[in-house]
Amino acid sequence: MAVVRDYVSTQPAPPAPAKQVIQSKGSAPFLATVRQEDLVERATALNDADSVSVRGVRTVLEALAAFEGETWQERWENAGCQEPGRDWRQRLGSPWEGVRAKRAADESGHGIADLIAMDVIRPSYTWLRLASPRFDRIRRNRNPEFFERMVEHGATRVVRPPNFGNSLVVMTKVLARTGAPVYQLLPRHLLEYREYQTRRGQKPDGLTYAWSMLKDLGVFDASTPGLLQAVTGARPSVEEMIDSYGLGSRPVRDMLVRYLKTREASVDYSTLRWLVYELVKNFWLDIEAHNPEANSLNIGFDEGRAWLRRFMEGPISTKHRTLFTVRGLYLDIAAWATDDAYWARWAAPSFLTREDTKGATKHKRRTQARIHQRIRDLGPLLPKLLVSVAEELKAAQALLAAGTVTDQGQEFEHQGVLYRREEMSHRTSSAPRGSGRVWIVGGRFERRVNLTQLEESCFWGWALINTLNETGVRIEELVEITTHALSIYKLPESGEALPLLQIVPSKTDRERMLLVSPELAHVFALIKRRISNASGRVPLTVRYDGAERVYSPPLPHLFQIRSGSERRVMSPGWVRVAIREAITRSGLRDENGDEYKFTPHDFRRLFATSALSSGLPIHILAKLMGHQNISTTQGYAAIHDEDTLRHFRSFVDRRRALRPNDDYLDPSDAEIREFHGHFKKRKVELGSCGRAYGTPCVHEHACIRCPMLRPDPTQRPRLQELIQGLEDRKLEAEQRGWLGELEGIEISLNAARDKLSQMVRQVPLGIPAFPQP
Numbered sequence: 001m002a003v004v005r006d007y008v009s010t011q012p013a014p015p016a017p018a019k020q021v022i023q024s025k026g027s028a029p030f031l032a033t034v035r036q037e038d039l040v041e042r043a044t045a046l047n048d049a050d051s052v053s054v055r056g057v058r059t060v061l062e063a064l065a066a067f068e069g070e071t072w073q074e075r076w077e078n079a080g081c082q083e084p085g086r087d088w089r090q091r092l093g094s095p096w097e098g099v100r101a102k103r104a105a106d107e108s109g110h111g112i113a114d115l116i117a118m119d120v121i122r123p124s125y126t127w128l129r130l131a132s133p134r135f136d137r138i139r140r141n142r143n144p145e146f147f148e149r150m151v152e153h154g155a156t157r158v159v160r161p162p163n164f165g166n167s168l169v170v171m172t173k174v175l176a177r178t179g180a181p182v183y184q185l186l187p188r189h190l191l192e193y194r195e196y197q198t199r200r201g202q203k204p205d206g207l208t209y210a211w212s213m214l215k216d217l218g219v220f221d222a223s224t225p226g227l228l229q230a231v232t233g234a235r236p237s238v239e240e241m242i243d244s245y246g247l248g249s250r251p252v253r254d255m256l257v258r259y260l261k262t263r264e265a266s267v268d269y270s271t272l273r274w275l276v277y278e279l280v281k282n283f284w285l286d287i288e289a290h291n292p293e294a295n296s297l298n299i300g301f302d303e304g305r306a307w308l309r310r311f312m313e314g315p316i317s318t319k320h321r322t323l324f325t326v327r328g329l330y331l332d333i334a335a336w337a338t339d340d341a342y343w344a345r346w347a348a349p350s351f352l353t354r355e356d357t358k359g360a361t362k363h364k365r366r367t368q369a370r371i372h373q374r375i376r377d378l379g380p381l382l383p384k385l386l387v388s389v390a391e392e393l394k395a396a397q398a399l400l401a402a403g404t405v406t407d408q409g410q411e412f413e414h415q416g417v418l419y420r421r422e423e424m425s426h427r428t429s430s431a432p433r434g435s436g437r438v439w440i441v442g443g444r445f446e447r448r449v450n451l452t453q454l455e456e457s458c459f460w461g462w463a464l465i466n467t468l469n470e471t472g473v474r475i476e477e478l479v480e481i482t483t484h485a486l487s488i489y490k491l492p493e494s495g496e497a498l499p500l501l502q503i504v505p506s507k508t509d510r511e512r513m514l515l516v517s518p519e520l521a522h523v524f525a526l527i528k529r530r531i532s533n534a535s536g537r538v539p540l541t542v543r544y545d546g547a548e549r550v551y552s553p554p555l556p557h558l559f560q561i562r563s564g565s566e567r568r569v570m571s572p573g574w575v576r577v578a579i580r581e582a583i584t585r586s587g588l589r590d591e592n593g594d595e596y597k598f599t600p601h602d603f604r605r606l607f608a609t610s611a612l613s614s615g616l617p618i619h620i621l622a623k624l625m626g627h628q629n630i631s632t633t634q635g636y637a638a639i640h641d642e643d644t645l646r647h648f649r650s651f652v653d654r655r656r657a658l659r660p661n662d663d664y665l666d667p668s669d670a671e672i673r674e675f676h677g678h679f680k681k682r683k684v685e686l687g688s689c690g691r692a693y694g695t696p697c698v699h700e701h702a703c704i705r706c707p708m709l710r711p712d713p714t715q716r717p718r719l720q721e722l723i724q725g726l727e728d729r730k731l732e733a734e735q736r737g738w739l740g741e742l743e744g745i746e747i748s749l750n751a752a753r754d755k756l757s758q759m760v761r762q763v764p765l766g767i768p769a770f771p772q773p
Contacts, residue, residue: 033071034120036061043114046141052103056111063092072120082124088112088131109134117141119179125196128173135172142175146182146217153213166206167213174210185219187211187230194231212566225551226542226566235549238264241276248288249295255346256280259329262336270547278325286310297330297348304351320360327352368635375605381588381596382606386469388586389462396455403438403451417443459530460561461582463523464575468600470520472607472625475572475600476547477503483538483556486516486524503626510626527558531567543569575600608636615650686719686755687712705751713759723752 034042036058043049043057061072069075081088089096089108096104113134115121118141123131139147150171154164170193175182178189190211197204211227214220224230236244238260247253256279264272286307287294299307312319330350337343399414406412409423419442438451467478485502499516516524532538540554559570570578579598588596604625611621622633667675682689690708691697703709704722711719726749733742 036065039115039118039120042118046114046117047144048137048140049114052106053110053114056107056109057114058111059095059107060092060111060115063095066093072115073122076121076123081127083126086130088127110137113137114141116176122177122179125173125177125193128176135169138172138176139168142172143182147171149217150213153216154209157209159209163206163209167210168206170204170206170210182219185214187220187224190214190227191230194227208563208566228544228568229542229551232544232551235269238272238276241273242280245280245285247280247284248292251295252284252297255297256284258342259332263332268547269549274321275325278322279329282311282316282322283307283326297333297346299348299351301349301351308352308356320357320363323352323357324360327357371605375602375609377590378596378598378602379606379609382469385465385583385586385588385598388588389458389465389582392582392585393455393458393462396451396458399440400438400451400455403440411442414443419443419445422448456561457578457581458585459526460559460570460578461585463527464559464578464600465582465598465603466519466523468603469607470517470523471501471503471514472604472611473503473514474604474626475575476545478600479543479557479559479570479572479575480504480552481558483528483558510628512623512626514624524558531558531560539567541567541569544571546571572600605636608633612637684709686715686722704748704755709755711755711759716756716759719752719756719759723749723756726752 039061040054040058043054046053064072064075064079067075067078069078076082080091089104096108099107112121112131114137116123116133117138123133147168150168154167159167170190174185174189174193177193178185180186180189190207194204194207197207208227211220211230215222215224239257242253242256242260247256260272260275260279263275267275287299287303290306291299291303308323311322316322327350330348330352333343334347337347399419402412402414403419403421406421408421411418411420413419419440422439422441424439437453439448440451441448464478467473467481471478473481481501481503485504487500487502489498489500490496491498499521501514501516501520503512503514505511528538538556538558539560541557541560542554543552543557544550545552557569559575560567561570561574562568576599579600583596583598590596608621608625611624612618618630618633618637621637622628622630625633625636627633682691684703686703687710689697689703689706690710697706726745730742730745730749733739733745
């Protein structure tokens with residue numbers, strides 16, 4: 001906060017345009033030293049001045065005159081009135097003692113309000129909160145022209161009445177406390193009020209609209225950042241991130257700062273934050289906790305392995321990434337030591353070996369397999385989800401239309417169901433009368449529900465899911481889409497107009513163009529119609545990049561929502577919640593009754609899987625997804641078994657298409673007879689021959705020994721007879737001493753027994769039968 005305040009305090013007061021200069025008789029210089037008689041005279045010239053208000057001013061001044069001080073402000077503070085609120089009259093000596101309560105309240109209320117309006121007294125924010133002065137009277141006498149223009153400005157903006165009323169009070173308090181004329185207000189004045197409210201643990205309601213209103217009216221310079229941007233501190237430097245962990249060793253701290261600042265030029269800010277977390281939090285803090293005297297990277301092999309054992313037993317899921325980072329630290333320093341003498345004293349042998357990081361590959365394969373199975377489970381559900389979100393949006397819009405035309409407190413019937421539109425009181429700050437929101441109860445809504453908000457949630461859930469399904473973009477690329485990203489490309493040959501969507505560089509710094517399908521064009525058209533202002537233009541919004549901790553310039557972002565009185569770009573967290581709510585409304589459940597979970601990145605994986613299944617070449621898909629390496633795209637797609645068979649058949653068909661047509665002539669009758677005759681010749685005594693078409697028998701018809709014989713189980717008795725005959729011949733050869741014949745008989749006998757075992761292993765199952773339901 002102090003950094004922001006120092007920044008804005010150095011900015012000069014912006015010169016207001018001539019047509020927007022706001023001055024009035026209330027913008028007088030500080031009147032704390034003016035005499036009492038002159039102040040009373042000035043009070044008679046104020047708007048709505050009467051005897052009661054003038055008498056109140058005189059009574060307050062007379063009471064203050066009894067206290068020491070050179071100015072009325074000093075007397076006010078010496079009286080002890082600056083901080084308390086409700087008892088300020090008693091602290092002034094109870095000047096209205098004995099006066100009727102109503103007269104005392106009118107005189108004191110009018111009197112103190114007029115003194116504040118004339119800038120005689122500048123009470124604290126605490127006093128303004130507790131005393132509840134008559135703010136409307138202060139506004140009528142202090143810059144009334146400004147407040148009139150503020151009312152006109154609010155009428156031209158979609159601002160909820162309670163939010164606008166809070167903004168009026170905020171501006172009244174800021175002007176009363178600072179005493180500055182409106183055209184001299186600086187952003188730091190409003191930031192001081194916000195800081196006061198924050199210290200109290202309260203939201204500064206109305207401050208956001210007040211800030212944007214001052215920019216629109218020219219009080220703040222057009223280059224002044226938005227309130228959210230102004231209160232967000234600058235992203236921490238390397239030194240600040242490391243110092244936040246409180247390292248004990250100053251030399252190690254300085255070494256890590258130098259190392260990370262060297263790496264800073266080659267990585268983005270989010271990666272730099274992870275490097276700090278892994279090297280400082282996961283590695284060195286643990287080393288210091290077990291060895292407070294550690295002062296170098298040469299920590300010893302045993303001590304390093306002890307850290308590795310403790311770390312691998314911890315709950316962190318990204319263990320291997322930390323191991324790579326720590327090992328990279330040692331290897332980088334060893335390489336840099338040959339060029340820079342500073343690193344020579346820090347060079348040390350790494351206690352982490354290549355074997356320690358080999359498990360990352362196995363972990364990656366397991367994770368990828370788990371993700372692929374998840375995508376295979378979610379794939380069949382995607383069409384159901386698309387239909388569900390479309391039906392939910394249609395139903396919510398129809399119900400909202402019926403509820404809008406119904407007066408508050410009245411019942412109405414929609415599709416045979418009875419509902420009642422709730423009547424909201426003026427005191428309900430969440431949805432007062434005139435806020436435009438429709439609250440109903442009845443039907444499936446047991447408790448009252450904000451129908452306007454429900455329809456808004458249904459619309460954005462439908463828009464986000466369809467956009468992710470049609471484009472496959474990353475979540476950070478989704479929220480960066482602007483109206484400038486849509487363009488038309490005409491084909492030079494036919495002149496056909498093709499709508500294109502430009503995806504700005506993000507994770508891999510690769511810009512790409514996507515063809516806009518008719519379904520996606522319909523989504524974008526409805527989004528633009530919803531967010532456009534009265535002039536038909538998309539409002540400019542500033543997007544905060546949570547990873548890089550920076551703000552974008554004002555751009556017409558498509559995925560923007562209203563937050564209070566201003567529009568903001570959806571954050572990644574908001575997108576995830578909107579998708580989760582859409583899935584909850586769809587009612588999709590698994591076999592255990594648990595709700596399915598879709599993440600924005602799941603739609604990207606489903607897009608890649610669907611594209612590859614449709615036959616899109618993988619190198620084209622890699623371009624569409626912004627991948628630098630095709631292997632990354634392969635990891636995204638969950639390939640099914642039937643996809644492998646289909647693609648192989650397509651490959652064979654394409655290869656056949658490249659062969660000359662002469663290679664695929666229709667066979668003649670003689671060729672067909674020869675083909676059939678070949679298979680007839682394959683039939684032998686014990687089964688059939690498995691040799692290739694057109695090849696002769698190379699075993700000279702010794703089928704019992706040939707490995708190409710496919711034995712027929714029905715010929716088992718014949719084979720058993722042959723085995724028995726061979727055994728008889730073997731016995732005779734042994735008796736007669738025919739040793740040469742005996743070796744051949746044993747080879748045939750072993751081959752026959754092997755064929756018999758093959759017949760035994762074959763079990764005919766027949767054609768499977770399926771019972772009728």
